[in-house]
Amino acid sequence: MKIAKATQKNLELFREWGQATRIEERTCRPVRNGKHVPRTDKVVRLAYHVVGCKMPVGKFDVFDFNPRNRSAEFGIMVDPKMRGKGIGTRMVSDCLDYIFKTTDLNKLYGQTGAFNKASIVLLKRLGFHRDAVLREHHELDGKLYDDFIFSILRREWVKNKSKGTSRAHISHARS
DSSP states (O other): OOOOOOOHHHHHHHHHHHHTSOGGGTOSSOEETTEEOOOOOOEEEEEEEETTOSSOSEEEEEEEEETTTTEEEEEEEEOGGGTTTTHHHHHHHHHHHHHHHHSOOOEEEEEEETTOHHHHHHHHHTTOEEEEEEEEEEEETTEEEEEEEEEEEHHHHHHHHHHTSSOOOOOEEEO
């Protein structure tokens, strides 16, 4: 066995290999006219408010939209003064309702560090499935932690919601 840096001739050969199969078989990312469609910088940022608070208590971002498989990644942040009060669970629940009602997305997924116990509990409580472990992927204070990828499909969310397991109750308002 020999390993060498790819030459120009190698690159041409690799391109030929790529012609043997459809690009759609090798990627889940969007494809147009046989070529990868570049990712966009589109971000949908939602501010989450509760009744009686003028300022938002949470932020819900949706990004890395993939129109081919109708998925997107999300990330959340809760005001540090409001953590531990169930705001995150209620925000994610309400924002999932909103996103699934206003888009054609089939799946939302998020990534969190193994050290982020609150996020892991929140995602499991809302019926998310742990899809993957990225081992020693997240550096924090000089230590490497695993990252977990969680996802929920539209049909799972609808089913969980109809069983009453996806909705936390709080008086809230959207803006």
